Structure formats: C-alpha cells, structure tokens
Amino acid sequence: MRILILGTGGMANQHAKHFAAIEGVTLAGGVDVDPARVETFCAAHNIERGFGSLDAALAWGEFDAVANVTPDSVHYPTTMAALLAGKHVFCEKPLATDHARASEMTETAERLGLVNMVNLTYRNVAQLQKAREIVQSGELGTVKHFEASYLQSWLVSKAWGDWRTESQWLWRLSKKHGSNGVLGDIGVHILDFATYGAGSDFSRVFCRLETFDKAPDNRIGEYDLDANDSFAMTAQLENGALGVIHASRWATGHFNELRLRVYGDKGALEVQHRHDWSKLFTCLGSDIETGVWTETDVPPVATNYQRFVEACRSGYTLEPSFRHATNIQKVLDLGTVTDRDRMEHQV
Structure with a gap:
C-alpha cells in the first residue's frame, strides 16, 4: 500500500513514523507548498518523491491513499480533490471547519465507495x-x-x-x-x-x-x-x-x-x-x-x-x-x- 503525506508540519512526522512502521506500507510522496520543508521532510522519512502541490501529486497519481495533515481550513478542498481522484483519505481532525463541508466530504467518500477515517488520536x-x-x-x-x-x-x-x-x-x-x-x-x-x-x-x-x-x-x-x-x-x-x-x-x-x-x-x-x-x-x-x-x-x-x-x-x-x-x-x-x-x- 502506497501513502501520500499531504502537509509536512509537526503532526506529519507522526503520520510518517506510524505508517512507515506498518509492514507492506510505502511512503510514496510528500506534499507541501514550501519547497525546502517538503525536501527536508522527505529526506528525513525516506520518502520517494516531493511535490509542491496536491495537483502535481494527483497528476502523478502513483499512490493509493492520502494522509491529510494540512491546516484545518484546508482539509475540505484537499480532501475533496483526493476523493474525486479516487484516493482513500485519512484526515486529521477536525474533518472540516463546519458541518456543511464535513457533510459534503462524507457524502462524497461514501458515494464513491472510498475508505475514509479521521485521526481522532x-x-x-x-x-x-x-x-x-x-x-x-x-x-x-x-x-x-x-x-x-x-x-x-x-x-x-x-x-x-x-x-x-x-x-x-x-x-x-x-x-x-x-x-x-x-x-x-x-x-x-x-x-x-x-x-x-x-x-x-x-x-x-x-x-x-x-x-x-x-x-x-x-x-x-x-x-x-x-x-x-x-x-x-x-x-x-x-x-x-x-x-x-x-x-x-x-x-x-x-x-x-x-x-x-x-x-x-x-x-x-x-x-x-x-x-x-x-x-x-x-x-x-x-x-x-x-x-x-x-x-x-x-x-x-x-x-x-x-x-x-x-x-x-x-x-x-x-x-x-x-x-x-x-x-x-x-x-x-x-x-x-x-x-x-x-x-x-x-x-
């Protein structure tokens, strides 16, 4: 199973550490708008590729699921993009900043038959x-x-x-x-x-x-x-x-x-x-x-x-x-x- 880490802030290190420790899981890519930060993150966790945007990562597409570790306000657009690209999503909490957006994300994941979980740690x-x-x-x-x-x-x-x-x-x-x-x-x-x-x-x-x-x-x-x-x-x-x-x-x-x-x-x-x-x-x-x-x-x-x-x-x-x-x-x-x-x- 190949996972993309979306967002490379502090909590992303926990995602990378825990997922990498699971047998059969590969950290396929990392994404961050800050080029230096994504390069450092990928090097620290032996991640294959780094991307400056989710769009670029989705265009490449060689992964099964996304661990969304972006800021709260970015969960909605990035999760929706990943779901519409057919990727399973593991999202940090809160799922969205309001109930309406969270409902849309949920209904989209369920309609597309994609695995969805929120990291209520x-x-x-x-x-x-x-x-x-x-x-x-x-x-x-x-x-x-x-x-x-x-x-x-x-x-x-x-x-x-x-x-x-x-x-x-x-x-x-x-x-x-x-x-x-x-x-x-x-x-x-x-x-x-x-x-x-x-x-x-x-x-x-x-x-x-x-x-x-x-x-x-x-x-x-x-x-x-x-x-x-x-x-x-x-x-x-x-x-x-x-x-x-x-x-x-x-x-x-x-x-x-x-x-x-x-x-x-x-x-x-x-x-x-x-x-x-x-x-x-x-x-x-x-x-x-x-x-x-x-x-x-x-x-x-x-x-x-x-x-x-x-x-x-x-x-x-x-x-x-x-x-x-x-x-x-x-x-x-x-x-x-x-x-x-x-x-x-x-x-």
Missing part, C-alpha cells in the same frame, strides 16, 4: 477502548451521569514553546487564520472521548465560550487573538445520561490531560490520560458500598494508522469515520450557536 488509548467495552457490557448498569475534561496549560507555561512569538501557536488563537479556538481544536477530541467512552451520542447541548485578554488589544502582529480559550458544556446523551464537558488552554499544571468519569446505577469508571501515562479505574460490585476504586490493567490496542491500513486493504471503512466526525462537527457548530443564543439546542 485518543481512540488509540487502550483504557478508553476498555471503558467503552465495560459500559456496553452493562456492568455499570444504566448510565446516569458523566464528566469529561481536556486540560492544557500552554497559554500559561512555555513547556511547549512561547505562543507569544511562535506562529505555530498564534494561528490557533486567531479566527482569520482558520482557528475555531479550543472548541474546534481540542473540543473535537474531548467530545469524541466522552461519547465513545460513555457509549452514546449527544441529544442536547448548551455551551459557553470565553476568550480572555492575552495581549494589548488582543493582537500580536498579524494575529487577532479572538478565538475562544475555554469552553464549558452541559450535555445530554441519547441514553439519557446528563453530563458536563469542559476544556481550556489556561489549565495551569496540566500539560495535556483528558479525563472521563461515567456513573451508572451499578458501578462507575474513570479514564485518565496524560502525555506520559494512561489509567483506568472502576468501582463495581460490593465496592460501590465502600467507595473503593481499582485500577484495571489494559493491553495495547491497534492504532488509527494501523486500522486505516487494514480498512484500505479490506475495502471497508472503520471507525472513526468521516460520518462520525461529521456528527461531532454538528455538535461543535451547535456549541457556538448555543453560546450566541444563550439557550440549549437539540442535536
């Missing part, structure tokens, strides 16, 4: 996979409540670099540079983390967004710092469970941490995932009377990269699909609408 967390299995087995009983959070501190700490001077961070704070803030950037992850682990999709949501002052006139150079920094959402799932979801880049002391708690009438579980470890705790059976929580050992699971290759080889799309990401995008869009309207909306 926390599906690679074995503890989350096990949590979903526990919920679906009925061990927790009827799920009543859930809590989910995604906490980052890069607006406080320089551990990831200095956002005040580095454009790789500044664009994430600016609407005109394609950012939908923390809601669009990491909100997509925690919404998926919550619903996947809790075993049910959204039915109703209400979201509040906040953009805090970060510089004089909230501007640095060409960047207007107007994208949201934090969100807090109340949500009800199709299974009736009520819960809260929140995320922030101002979470001092938390480099990159996701947490999910699911409470049922027969038991509960908690998933903790950080950049350096993951843990799953359960409170089941007689332990619910004493409040004792037990850590559960979980074996590794296949990564999204491995599952995409498996899907291409079988010809059948696996989750997380474009269709699933489109449903998540609808909730993200509603988050902005509910903040504007100051009222709950049905999904």
Whole structure:
C-alpha cells in the first residue's frame, strides 16, 4: 500500500513514523507548498518523491491513499480533490471547519465507495477502548451521569514553546487564520472521548465560550487573538445520561490531560490520560458500598494508522469515520450557536 503525506508540519512526522512502521506500507510522496520543508521532510522519512502541490501529486497519481495533515481550513478542498481522484483519505481532525463541508466530504467518500477515517488520536488509548467495552457490557448498569475534561496549560507555561512569538501557536488563537479556538481544536477530541467512552451520542447541548485578554488589544502582529480559550458544556446523551464537558488552554499544571468519569446505577469508571501515562479505574460490585476504586490493567490496542491500513486493504471503512466526525462537527457548530443564543439546542 502506497501513502501520500499531504502537509509536512509537526503532526506529519507522526503520520510518517506510524505508517512507515506498518509492514507492506510505502511512503510514496510528500506534499507541501514550501519547497525546502517538503525536501527536508522527505529526506528525513525516506520518502520517494516531493511535490509542491496536491495537483502535481494527483497528476502523478502513483499512490493509493492520502494522509491529510494540512491546516484545518484546508482539509475540505484537499480532501475533496483526493476523493474525486479516487484516493482513500485519512484526515486529521477536525474533518472540516463546519458541518456543511464535513457533510459534503462524507457524502462524497461514501458515494464513491472510498475508505475514509479521521485521526481522532485518543481512540488509540487502550483504557478508553476498555471503558467503552465495560459500559456496553452493562456492568455499570444504566448510565446516569458523566464528566469529561481536556486540560492544557500552554497559554500559561512555555513547556511547549512561547505562543507569544511562535506562529505555530498564534494561528490557533486567531479566527482569520482558520482557528475555531479550543472548541474546534481540542473540543473535537474531548467530545469524541466522552461519547465513545460513555457509549452514546449527544441529544442536547448548551455551551459557553470565553476568550480572555492575552495581549494589548488582543493582537500580536498579524494575529487577532479572538478565538475562544475555554469552553464549558452541559450535555445530554441519547441514553439519557446528563453530563458536563469542559476544556481550556489556561489549565495551569496540566500539560495535556483528558479525563472521563461515567456513573451508572451499578458501578462507575474513570479514564485518565496524560502525555506520559494512561489509567483506568472502576468501582463495581460490593465496592460501590465502600467507595473503593481499582485500577484495571489494559493491553495495547491497534492504532488509527494501523486500522486505516487494514480498512484500505479490506475495502471497508472503520471507525472513526468521516460520518462520525461529521456528527461531532454538528455538535461543535451547535456549541457556538448555543453560546450566541444563550439557550440549549437539540442535536
């Protein structure tokens, strides 16, 4: 199987590394509008050819699938071009910047019978996979409540670099540079983390967004710092469970941490995932009377990269699909609408 890496920024290195490690996969080409960057990227990952545009790569055409690692606002046109050229697509999150474009991408992929997946990376967390299995087995009983959070501190700490001077961070704070803030950037992850682990999709949501002052006139150079920094959402799932979801880049002391708690009438579980470890705790059976929580050992699971290759080889799309990401995008869009309207909306 031959894969084209579209976009050669930081995350593209992860795509190249993971795909190259899969037996039978060849990195056939790399694409970037910056000639020096694509040349360096291809040399670093032993990639056969470099291209300055997707059009040039598609004209060559000697590959089976595209790993789309372009900026968020470019996902739609580039994915559509790849699909119309008959290529399977593995797209970075979010699938698109709005529900309408995501729907068109999904319908196109499905109409053409092409494999499509979105790299919701926390599906690679074995503890989350096990949590979903526990919920679906009925061990927790009827799920009543859930809590989910995604906490980052890069607006406080320089551990990831200095956002005040580095454009790789500044664009994430600016609407005109394609950012939908923390809601669009990491909100997509925690919404998926919550619903996947809790075993049910959204039915109703209400979201509040906040953009805090970060510089004089909230501007640095060409960047207007107007994208949201934090969100807090109340949500009800199709299974009736009520819960809260929140995320922030101002979470001092938390480099990159996701947490999910699911409470049922027969038991509960908690998933903790950080950049350096993951843990799953359960409170089941007689332990619910004493409040004792037990850590559960979980074996590794296949990564999204491995599952995409498996899907291409079988010809059948696996989750997380474009269709699933489109449903998540609808909730993200509603988050902005509910903040504007100051009222709950049905999904």
